[in-house]
Amino acid sequence: MRRSARTKLALLATAAVISLTAGLVTVPAASAATRPVEVTGFTAGNMVFGAPGCKYNTIKVKRSVSRSVEDFDISTDVTRNGYVEDFLWFSGSDASERIFVCDWQGLGAYRIGPSDVFGYTHDFARVFDYVDRTGKTFYVRGKARAGISSYRKGNYVTVKVTARYYNPSVSRYSYFSPSGVKIQRKTTSGWKTIKTVNLRKGGASYRTYKPGKANYRAVVPQKTRTTADISGTTRR
Incomplete structure (x- = not known):
């Protein structure tokens, strides 16, 4: 099974602790001015309920990725009226996710974003972890x-x-x-x-x-x- 960027970094951190006797391992943080992964948008369909039930909605993320990036993950909130209803997890190789929405969760506007973007560049030369505010709204409507x-x-x-x-x-x-x-x-x-x-x-x-x-x-x-x-x- 493919390990996520966050899991791989955890393994790196463990190795770094073990290596302290040989020398200090430093993992530089990402600069706020330059972001190796940029979320540029989302696509999502609107949903309609005319009877009790639940449906899947496929969400796709658009992103711009620097060539220096080795691996990354994007964790995105889905909210309604400011409350988290679900979350999406996009890996470096998978730009599509599905959420399960039921009619009893409520009608109206659902907001995708913000997102936590986490990953590292080649040879762990740089680790980045920041919030991207790009968002998208889809609507759940009653017929x-x-x-x-x-x-x-x-x-x-x-x-x-x-x-x-x-x-x-x-x-x-x-x-x-x-x-x-x-x-x-x-x-x-x-x-x-x-x-x-x-x-x-x-x-x-x-x-x-x-x-x-x-x-x-x-x-x-x-x-x-x-x-x-x-x-x-x-x-x-």
């Missing part, structure tokens, strides 16, 4: 469901829209109140937004003048914790 209904009174049509999302706290769909929900009417040139509303207590309504029949739909926008969705149509 949203937009609803629409309508009724007519004379030449006026009242359109009612609703929004629900998968709520891990109760393991079922709950009403929520997103802003920026579009009420659209079908025209000869396509769907036209006739009103943008902010939902309250999971719903909103809009009354419009329209003597002739038409099709209507609602468009719920994507948010940090919920996906976008387009309702079915209602005709009045």
